[in-house]
Amino acid sequence: MSTAAPPAEPAESAEIASPRRLVDIVLRARTFGIVAVLGVVVLISALIQSRFVGGGELRFILSQTSLYALVAVGEAMVIMTRNVDLSVGSVVGLSAYVSANMFGTHPGIPTILVFAVGLGVGLACGVVTGAITAIGRVPSLVVTLAMLYIIRGIDTIVVGSGVVLASTEPSSFLNLPTDTVLGIPDIALAVAVVVAVAAYYLNSFRSGRDLYAIGSDPEAARRAGIPIAKRVFTAFVISGALSGVAGVIWAAQYATIESTAATGLELQVIAAVVVGGVAIFGGSGSVVGAALGALLLQTINSALNVIGVSSIWIEAISGLLLIAAITLDRGIQVRLAAALRKRRVRLGA
């Protein structure tokens, strides 16, 4: 995405393309907006508490963000189709316990296999949720709310009164969140790759564009012959799978895992997705935005922490941000519609 316009552009296309330009500018401005807010937050925090811009703190933010960003990618894809996945928190919790528990039951198991187990748990959950939603045509809000409790319930039964303790997990696993390449956490890099792949997929493949189409107008999507059930199912499976992997990261980060792990994570993830510019009623937005949204929320969290704001306020401030993001979004939509109307190519004139 080049920011500078190519110098020699045909005048004719410049003339016709103006409304699209506008849309582009607005959409890009949205991403820039997040980046700008991010910059302001970092700057203010650094001024108050210089420790904030130390490598340690930023690395911590990145590594914390990775988990949320990973789940946010899947959630964004679901929300784009005008659905929602409330079960991701429970999936992360179940996957965290089951995968970390592998170290206890199968000592010496390779970490990659543990990731595979987490992925498997997530896939299984995603398949069930997706099947009920897409094939059974039950509203996803209800299905995933039910799945939130069911999976959490399974988690509680599986965990029983037990807890996975850090002592059972190898140090190589527990060090994962802090391992870095060139000062950047490994996990953050891996998640960045996932985000990039997802963004490319959504932009450049028919099945990816279909997700936008479904969220934009389900009826039109049906008429266009888009296999809605298949696409929505896939989105839920991807969301489940990414949550499963995120569960393993959760295990590595927190080491001690109880049956309440990652409770309420789904709402933080949805907040990140919406702050990142994905329309809550589907059809528009990007996974890059969703990941940036996660980064912003996490940064604000850390910043408030570092400055010394009480954790009670931190949640309230997250809520305020969410409202601000949605209000801004709505405002932009209205403005955009007005601008497009004024520039409309009038037919028959």
Place this chain on the structure above:
Amino acid sequence: MREVSEQEQPNDGVGGEGPPGRGAERPTQPADAGAQAPAAGSGPASTGVSADARPILSVRDASKAFGAVHALQGVSIDLYGGEVHGVVGENGAGKSTLVKILGGVHPPDTGTLLDSDGRPLFLSGTAASREAGIAIIFQEPTLFPDLSVAENVFIARQPRRRGGRIDHRSMQRQSRALFERLGVPLDPDRVARGLSIAEQQIVEIGKALSFDARVVVMDEPTAALSATEVARLFGVVQSLREHGVAVVFISHRLEEVFAICQRVTVLRDGRLVLSQPVSGLSAGDLVRAMVGRDIADRAHERNQPGAAVLRVAKLSRAGIFQDISFDVHAGEIVALSGLVGAGRSEVARAAFGIDEYDSGDVFVGERRLRKGVPIDAMRAGVAMVPEDRRQQGLVMDMSIEDNISLASLRALARHGLLVGSGERDFATDWAGRLQVRYSRITNPATSLSGGNQQKVVLAKWLSREPSVIIVDEPTRGIDIATKAEVHRLLVELSRGGVAVLVISSELPEVLAVADRILVMREGRLVAELARAEASEERIMTAATGQADVPEAVEEASPA
């Protein structure tokens, strides 16, 4: 418009397969095509394109029932390449069902579709229908508001590069070529959100063209188009013909059928009553076939208009309309005419308070309406029947009863509560007055045909007994008989002293009902014509800003 050459269309399809003017003589009607179809052996009408010998697609003895309603009964139709086949009929005659069968939305209960080789064709869904080379342009365009125009055209079949990646550049280029072929300067890169209905229709038509479909079914494509756009569409239809495409053209405007179709099929109550070449038929023949009787032209008597009830003064909204002033008197019908996109509906919406405006005033009697507050207009006795009855006029999933009483709940409530059978009686009464045809008043509005839905919208507003009523495209997509009823209703209202403002794209309608005609062009009021001095030509001249009227408009207007 004729010289549409092979554009750089990589899609394979009919372009090469059905060469125009193959020279085959049109056969007389196949024996089993349509029960009462007389085999009038006259050749294709006027233009030099001859149809292919074998039908590209045949519908054989198709029937479809929805519950107890027989939507289609034993209908057989042959569609020939290079032929435009008009399908007319009243609402509920089965046209939409036929379209849905061709589109793979509903399979027929009995009967089959045959392809050009006479093999049976099973359309299991919209995708299968498309695969079979059938493109449907639905009455109400459904675009993806968040996607670009180009993507709307190519959704689910975007041109791809190696590895299945979408070739955005090629998609953009192909769309541009399509719209050039249509003669419409639509930017393929802009998002579909904010396109007018006419523009959305153009996108749909571009989409059908991009299929190089062998059969193009147009379900009332002209309902939302202005006369110039209709002329342009006819050019496009002509080029489809020349490429050997079979076009099914569904329209309520008989003059259009005569202008563009070579063959016409009339449906009534789900049965085929007539299917024959257009030449040799008169409009009267078709109307008789459609309704089974003659419709007499309504006599037009008027009373003297009273005082100005609705006054719009110097209303402006940047980029939409400028400096609009007019009055509507009690007992008068004023029509707001002009091309689609001229700003007519926008003026009405602003006057009613749905949209904001930048400057100007709206008065009802002596009372100035606050801008952007529809309830203010309603309290002042203004009612508005919107253009899009499905989206704006009705709550589709709610019952007929609830829809009718929706705007009168305050009057019906006792101590703030809706009690007893008052609501039911009220709704039944108004449904009866407007002759809404329904099976049960508790059925949802979706169960009604378009004409009856419109009557419900009218009932909803008329039940408030307004002093001013604004109706936007009151008869779009409504059959002839109901249309006449709606017209009669408007005239009755005005006789009863109501000030009526009608917005309509159909010039015959404007001329039939209006006492005064205001013409808008590009957001400005450019002409005011009294009924006596108005003609289609004069309105068009004002609306287009041209000295002469486009040729195709004359062609399209009734003789």
